Amino acid sequence: MYRTQLIKQHQQRLLKIKSFSTTNRNLKFSEIPLAPPDKILGITEAYINDSNPKKINLGVGAYRDNSGKPIIFPSVKKAEEILLKKETEKEYTPIIGSKNFQSIVKNFIFNNSNKDSNGKQLIDDGRIVTSQTISGTGSLRVIADFLNRFYTNKKILVPKPTWANHVAVFNDAGLKPEFYNYYETSVNDLDFNNLKKSLESQPDGSIVLLHACCHNPTGMDLTNEQWDEVLQIIQDKKFFPLVDMAYQGFASGKPYQDIELIRKLTKLANENKIPTFALCQSFAKNMGLYGERTGSISIITPSKEESKAIESQLKKLIRPIYSSPPIHGSKIVEVIFDEQTGLLQEWLSDLDKVVGRLNDVRQKLYDNLDKSNYNWDHLLKQRGMFVYTGLKPEQVKKLRDDYSVYATDDGRFSISGINDNNVEYLANAINEVIQG
Incomplete structure (x- = not known):
């Protein structure tokens, strides 16, 4: 009887294995x-594995x-020291972040810290819904998911070139995603006429991705006058x-000088010429x-009424993805913007020094x-963390190998x-590579 029982158990195990194998075919x-x-x-x-003592990483x-x-910004380090002394808990933040963080972002970006009446009006009217996200990539994914759920036209127009992860996220x-003309590599300059033509040729109601400043990867931004022309096309085509x-x-x-596009958009939103738009920030x-x-x-x-519904849908969307955002970084932001700490001006000074060094090294490279054999003037027109050299993939490869x-293969250098x-x-x- 005992032997019979063992045989039955063995047969049951074989059936389970067979069932598992079948269900996982x-x-x-x-x-x-x-x-x-x-x-x-x-x-x-590849850089890490290179033993050459002169190696240079211009990718990240x-x-x-x-x-x-x-580095850690000195102002950020001081904010963390303040947090260490006063922080009493590590509880979850709400799904879309703390109210304080949301308020800071709205005031900092849209009201330009009490310098933009149009932005202030949008805030006062309850027309801005802000959610903390997992940095810039997370914010792009959240808005992409949101638009996929609620925006009828799924086409999103992105500049050519753009940050590679944009296309993957969308x-x-x-x-x-579909490209619109932005940059002409043969002359290393903005291709503004074809930019306008390519946008004008797209279907009404498309989504259009705009880089607020320091276009990645080219570093070439539109002038204020050029932005006005593009925003007029957006109005005419009813783009989002x-x-x-x-x-x-x-x-x-x-930071307050780099958001002219946002100022223009808030003004147009107040005038109901471009009544809705979205901003991803990091x-x-x-x-x-x-x-x-x-x-x-x-x-x-x-x-304001539509804001309530949109906020509720953002919460519903974020909840099954990551439930709520991390708190340490947002608390640092809150401490820096807290008037009692006096760290805001120090942070602005820290940032200005960082950008000053980048500008100095950009000039030194150019010099x-x-x-x-090659016109490098475009390097001095570009802004931000990158230079878009115009080097061909085979030249970039030679730089790497020799x-x-x-x-990156497109010749973008992180300066x-x-x-x-x-x-x-x-x-x-x-x-040497250019001459060769």
Whole structure:
């Protein structure tokens, strides 16, 4: 009897194994293809494995000081010291972040800290819905998911070129990215006439992605007059503007000077000429809060009543993804903007120094480049953390193979990786590649 019982148990185990095997026939791990490495992270990995003492990493878009080291802003360090002393809990924040953080973002960006009556009017009228998100990428994904659910036209127009992850985020969210002309590589300059023509040719009601400042990867921004022309097209075509603002402050060193596009949009929203738009924003760069993943999304709505519904849908959307955002970075932002700490002006000074160093090294690179075979004037027109060199993929490869200089294949250099110790070596390597 005992032997019979053992046989039955063994047969039951075999049935379970057979059942598991049958139900998982569609899950064949051996057939899952190897995904290609992320282009920028792959560059960093190759850089790390390079033994050349003169190697230079120009791929990653994170700030480095003149010694090539990452930094923590002094104002951020002081904010963390204040937090250490006064913080009493690590409770979850609400789904869309704390009310204080939301208020800071609205006032800082849309009201320009009490300098923009149009932005203040939108805030007072309850027409801005702001949610804390997981930095800039998280805010882009949240708004893309939101638009996929509630916006009829799924086409989103993105500049060519644009940050590579834009297309990936929008595709994964169910939107349909399509490029509009932005930059002409043959002359290393903005292709403004074709930019306008390509937007005018698109269907009414499309979503259009705009870089607020320090266009990534080209560093070429529209002038105020050019923005007026583009915004007129957006009005005529009834586009929905989606603004990505990852580098506020990196154009001029002063955050309030880098948001002219936002000022124009808030004015048009008040006049109901462009009644709705969305803004994705991050403190990753301008506060150095990269790993803290601190950003926001703001949606400008037609009315206070519609804001309530939109806020409720943002909560419903975010809840099953990550439930609520991380708190440490947002608390740092709150401390810096707290008038009692006196850290706001110190942070603005820290940021201005960072941008000043980037501008200095941009000039030094330009000064050391050979102008006899190549026109490098476009480097001085570009703004922000990057230079879009115009180098061809094979030239970038030669820089990598022969000189251990690592950059993306499109010739985008993160100039924070350049400093007084390597700028001449880099310029000489570029000169050799251009001549070769």
